[in-house]
Amino acid sequence: MTTNNDTHTTCDVLVVGGGPAGLAAALTLGRARKRVLLTDSGPRRNAAATHVYNFLTRDGTPPDEMRRVAREQLAHYPNVAVRDVGVRAIAGEKGAFTITLDDDRVIARRVILATGMIDEPIALEGFAALWGRSIFQCPYCHGWEAQGGRWGVLALHPEAPHTVPFATMLRGWSDDVTLYTHGTSIDGEPRARLEAAGVTIETTPIARLVDGPRGLSSIALEDGRSIACETLFAHPHQRQVEVVRSLALALDDDGMLKVDPMTKETSVPGIHAAGDLATRGQGAILAAAAGMQAAAAINMELTAALVSAGRSRESTR
Ligand SMILES: Cc1cc2nc3c(=O)[nH]c(=O)nc-3n(C[C@H](O)[C@H](O)[C@H](O)COP(=O)(O)OP(=O)(O)OC[C@H]3O[C@@H](n4cnc5c(N)ncnc54)[C@H](O)[C@@H]3O)c2cc1C
Incomplete structure (x- = not known):
């Protein structure tokens, strides 16, 4: 210098x-x-x-x-x-x-x-606090540790081209993968491909992400149902x-x-x-x-x- x-x-x-x-x-x-x-x-x-x-x-x-x-x-x-x-x-x-x-x-x-x-944290109750603990961007980074658990993927724009391949890829780590669209419908070929890959589709809007003693425990939906989920992938x-x-x-x-x-x-x-x-x-x-x-x-x-x-x-x- x-x-x-x-x-x-x-x-x-x-x-x-x-x-x-x-x-x-x-x-x-x-x-x-x-x-x-x-x-x-x-x-x-x-x-x-x-x-x-x-x-x-x-x-x-x-x-x-x-x-x-x-x-x-x-x-x-x-x-x-x-x-x-x-x-x-x-x-x-x-x-x-x-x-x-x-x-x-x-x-x-x-x-x-x-x-x-x-x-920028997604405006869902619980998201910011769980980011980096139970909510991740990438399964190559955090998939191994959470393998075999109940997984979700948040797809706020399910029509995006990467939605189907990304959700399908997550099946390599877990047999229990749910795609949450938070109120947006997903139909036609994308839906058929997800179903064929064994990915469950949930379009009901999310009420909140429930932060349990060991991180994310479930996803509470606006219709009153609650789905067990320990690891969520999202791309804010x-x-x-x-x-x-x-x-x-x-x-x-x-x-x-x-x-x-x-x-x-x-x-x-x-x-x-x-x-x-x-x-x-x-x-x-x-x-x-x-x-x-x-x-x-x-x-x-x-x-x-x-x-x-x-x-x-x-x-x-
Ligand atoms: C929750 C989470 C977990 C992740 N886990 C993994 C993992 O396990 N493995 C993996 O490979 N990747 C992981 N990633 C991705 C990884 O963190 C990023 O790809 C990586 O950090 C990118 O490196 P970078 O140098 O581009 O940016 P960063 O690591 O973000 O570093 C940027 C730096 O620039 C500094 N900076 C910003 N503005 C200024 C300024 N004006 N003046 C001076 N300094 C400034 C910031 O302070 C920061 O230190 C994870 C990402 C997230 C969000």
Whole structure:
């Protein structure tokens, strides 16, 4: 890190977000001798979960422990700084971004956004309290622990193309899967395919999700019935964090940032994005892989520019 005449710290790459995507990006750039500042502050996606599953060599690790080890390993690289501080604004252009932190300003040649997504709790009684305990997004993450139990899948838009394949897939973990549409009908071929897959369909509106001594115990319906259910899968609406929204980057139909598949560059040159904020394929190891991809693409560009200027790296003094 260097300090210029305006006393602003200058780095090669500012990484916004210290989850799997940001940490992996910082590690890759650190090992490539680039000067990196990783900043982290605010909510993270799996805050409610007690363990991260299905991450090679880290299966069943508490999320905080995973981050602690990643930071410990980053500390090995003197050219990487990690700060628990929020990014408020990003201005400027490729080669010279000015980043306003909660307590400082920083100049960076490139930016990697790795801020994850915010899940907006579904407006059903009990949902927010059970999210991450008995309500999950993904069976690859939490299916094994709940296998064989009474499962539900909440499909508020049952006409969506992924409804049938997703509910059918859940049968790989449980013989007792019910699809709840919360008042929307589901007919024709989708209904026939679900029934053929052994998925029970329940269209009655839900009154509340009942939080028992060990988490979700049942789903109370508005007609007075109650259906035993211990594990529910749901995909709440997600939104980008404020600083990402302020950049007005191009989004896809799901509200994810549009990025180049290889370089992870967004619609603004020099700003890359990795992890949950740029894909519906959301998992910790996928986010980490995207972080490395973004970092490698940036490193290639920065190094080519340095070499053509007769240097191999920026001064770290
Ligand atoms: C309940 C639940 C359980 C899950 N369980 C698993 C699991 O078992 N296995 C698995 O593989 N995946 C799991 N996932 C998915 C996994 O958590 C995400 O795919 C992964 O965390 C995405 O990593 P990320 O780095 O993109 O974002 P995040 O992990 O969300 O990290 C983003 C970081 O950016 C920071 N940030 C945001 N805004 C700013 C700002 N302005 N300035 C500075 N920092 C900022 C946040 O504080 C956060 O630390 C789970 C998700 C949920 C919701």
